[in-house]
Amino acid sequence: MNKIYIYLIIVSGLLFSCTSSELVENWKNPDIDTFEAQKVLVIGITPDESARKVFEKKLTNELKKSGVSAVRSLDYFKSSFTTSPKSEKEMMALESQLIENGFDAILLSKVLGVEDKVSVVKAYRNLDKTFDSFRDDYYENQDIYYDEDYYEEYQIFHAESSLYCICPDKERELIWKGSIDITEPENTKKAISDYVKVLVWALKGQQLLIIEELTNEDIDI
Numbered sequence: 001m002n003k004i005y006i007y008l009i010i011v012s013g014l015l016f017s018c019t020s021s022e023l024v025e026n027w028k029n030p031d032i033d034t035f036e037a038q039k040v041l042v043i044g045i046t047p048d049e050s051a052r053k054v055f056e057k058k059l060t061n062e063l064k065k066s067g068v069s070a071v072r073s074l075d076y077f078k079s080s081f082t083t084s085p086k087s088e089k090e091m092m093a094l095e096s097q098l099i100e101n102g103f104d105a106i107l108l109s110k111v112l113g114v115e116d117k118v119s120v121v122k123a124y125r126n127l128d129k130t131f132d133s134f135r136d137d138y139y140e141n142q143d144i145y146y147d148e149d150y151y152e153e154y155q156i157f158h159a160e161s162s163l164y165c166i167c168p169d170k171e172r173e174l175i176w177k178g179s180i181d182i183t184e185p186e187n188t189k190k191a192i193s194d195y196v197k198v199l200v201w202a203l204k205g206q207q208l209l210i211i212e213e214l215t216n217e218d219i220d221i
Helices: 003-016 049-065 088-100 115-120 134-146 188-205
Strands: 021-028 040-045 070-072 105-114 157-165 174-182
Touching: 021 188, 040 049, 040 134, 049 070, 049 105, 049 188, 088 134, 105 134, 134 157, 157 188, 174 188
Parallel strands: 040 070, 040 105
Antiparallel strands: 021 174, 105 157, 157 174
């Protein structure tokens, strides 16, 4: 276990014990130490468009504060893009278009289910189900856009964020994913704000997108 991962485990409880979101578990591609993207597309998959707007705006702003070039999917996709399911062929075309437009990474976030509604959860803590590419992940989960009752009565949201590389000269692969629990989903603004804080903190700790050197003093606490 590397020092960065130990650091994440030690301080997670201290930093986020008072927030509505908690990093439950995360996985990082063992072949990648650090990853800096030139341009990142931020996507939030949810049937609640207002929540999607708030989430994507909040996350892109936080990434920009750390020097990351980030674009909301709401600003990139045409308004009709999410109104109908996309085929795998259309997803492949989208990836090619993103590369042509200078994107080399996608940060995809989605709500997967809830603890007290296990019988109807689509993919509870879905870390065992790994998508090797953004195309597959989006294709398998895009139906969330159209189900307005997908998590209407949920008490604790189980969400997941995944970072994909779509670099033209490399394999289009999963770099990192994290499972984050949201314990106060009824307070949308607070839940989104806390989720983004946890997500950005986790990316920093894993040296992804936001590259920060951790000193011995940082780790030895």
